[in-house]
Amino acid sequence: MLKELMKYTDLADKKMIGTFKKAGVPLPEAERLFSHILNSQYIWACRIRGEKTNVDRFDLLDVSEFDDIQQRNMGYFYQLLENADLSAAVSYSNSQGEAFTDAIxxxxxxxxxxxxxxxxxxxxxxxxxxxxxxxTDYIHLKRQGEL
Incomplete structure (x- = not known):
């Protein structure tokens, strides 16, 4: 089910990016929120890999960057889903420096x-x-055969 949910996230993110592109006007709050989604995905990917990152979860991205960043993030998550022991524990620190250990x-x-x-x-x-x-409702996308 986790693979299906990641595929859903990938598809839903792409649909949102398409809407940003079609809008053709600045949407500062929407751009801030979607930047947060992509930045957070990347930060979690780095934590799983045991890497440090200078990306802040609230960094503002340009809409023109959304596609590439989203594809990079999802590519990594798909790799994990195929190759990693998903029950393996990962230790990391959050943005406040607090240490945690969670399963992938x-x-x-x-x-x-x-x-x-x-x-x-x-x-x-x-x-x-x-x-x-x-x-971007999961059940709608499933019914439409997109998932």
Whole structure:
């Protein structure tokens, strides 16, 4: 199921990026929120790899960067899902320097859940600006054969 959920996250993120591109206007709050999604995904990928990163979860990305960053993030997560022992524990420090140890599978589920939460906020911002957000409900995408 975790592979399916990561595929869902990948597809939903791509749909949001497509909406940003079609909008053709600045959407500062939506861009901030989506930047946070992508930055957080990258930070979690670095934590799993045991790498330090200078990326802050609140760094603002340019919409033109969204595609490449999203593809990099998902490529890494797909690699993990195919090759890693998902029950393996990973030790890392959060942004406040607090130490934690979690299973890779729990971290990946958190990535999916966190991304879904913030995509809903991005969708709200699209609506505020009169832009129809893409349908990113898991069950809808499943019914449509996209998953």
């Amino acid at each position: 599978e729990d971290i990946l589920f958190h990535v999916v859940n966190h991304s879904t939460y913030h995509r809903a906020q991005v969708a709200t911002q699209f609506r505020v600006h009169g832009i129809k957000p893409p349908v």
